[in-house]
Amino acid sequence: MDGLVVRTPYAAISEVTNSTHFNIAVEISTFNQPIATGSKLHLFDSSGNVSSLTVGSATWLNDTGGKGNYSIVTSTALPSGAGVGTALICSSLSPTSTTIHNSSFTNIAGSAVMAMSGDLTIDGITASHVMYPAVHIGDNVGSGGCSRNVVVRDSIFDSCSWRPKLETNFPGVITMANVHATHTAARNHNVTIHNNTFRNHLFDSAFPAINVSDTKTVALTDNVFENTHRGILIDTATVTGLTATGSDVIIDNTNNTQTYAELVGTFLDSSLNGYNGTKSRYSASPGAKARWTFVAPRTGTYAVHIYKVVNSGSDTNAKITVTHNGGSSVSYQNYTTGGSDWVSLGNFSFTEGATYTITNERSAGYLRADAVLFQQL
DSSP states (O other): OOSEEEEOOOEEEEEEEETTEEEEEESSOOTTOOOOTTOEEEEEOTTSOEEEEEEEEEEEEEEETTEEEEEEEESSOOOTTOOTTOEEEEGGGSOSOEEEESOEEEEESSOSEEEESEEEEEESOEEEEESSOSEEESOOSSSOOOOEEEEEESOEEESOOSSOOTTTOOOSSEEEOOOOSSOTTOOEEEEEEESOEEEEEOSOTTOEEEEEOSEEEEEEESOEEEEESEEEEEOTTTEEEEEEEOOEEEEESTTOSSSEEEEESOOEEEEEEOGGGOEEEEEOSTTOEEEEEEEOSSSEEEEEEEEEOOOTTBOSSEEEEEEETTEEEEEEEOTTSSOSEEEEEEEEEEOTTOEEEEEEEOSSSBEEEOEEEEEEO
């Protein structure tokens, strides 16, 4: 069961008297809920573009066959191409605005939030161990409209979305899609995903943290992906107006057998803390070697760092190799000097969806392995 559903139903033009007088059928019974004079009808054309009409008058006719039927008069004419079957959303049948703030969703055999409406802000929530996409933005197979003006910000998603939602078969922690069985041309409009943390999303290498399709104007900014196979997946055929900047990808050894591996030697847990107080690993085996695997969320240049766990018995000349679009780059780190912190390995170019690695290989002393960081520039 889903934690919270915010739903606006679709309607469709069912009969046209003239360009300003027509009937609509809402996909659910409305029980004579009024459509206000001066409210808006948002119509979707065959390309998913939206045009808006102002309601001059609306009369409820009946509820038949599970649908609410209205006679509508508008102050301006239907746009070219609109007619029987054209999908629309009535602002009078929508929440004026919705904010979900500082809420917690835990151990849910469903989604945390199904966002099938407009003017929705999801702010500061925590979702953990949510089976399906933690937030789905867009319609459902049988009901609910695409979303407009949606913001998801300052939230934490931990160990979510190990299965696609059954109705959508669309994987990801945050998904954007039109999966409606009838109104297939509709699109989400104006979605912002900002300053969120996605953590421990390693269930399937094909499942991204953010999965975007069927959306016009979307901004993905300053999000952190920690122990995820892939941060972002974009369907370029159905997404326009995309901005994706400021992604940070952290790959840590903790509870991670998917994107962190110990290739050579015997490694043990260390009493020395790593990144953010997590456990670090060490090995004294000859030729000991650890590897981190990175899938770039977007094409571009990234500042690459490794977390150096400092101790007097550590390796004085650990060999660090970074693969990137230019080939591979090698540097050497002394793990006995300075303080434990992120150390820059340089700026490198990566291609969206491609796989790269960082390896750390022992020379002398204890090899220390913890975390790596990729910061999109």
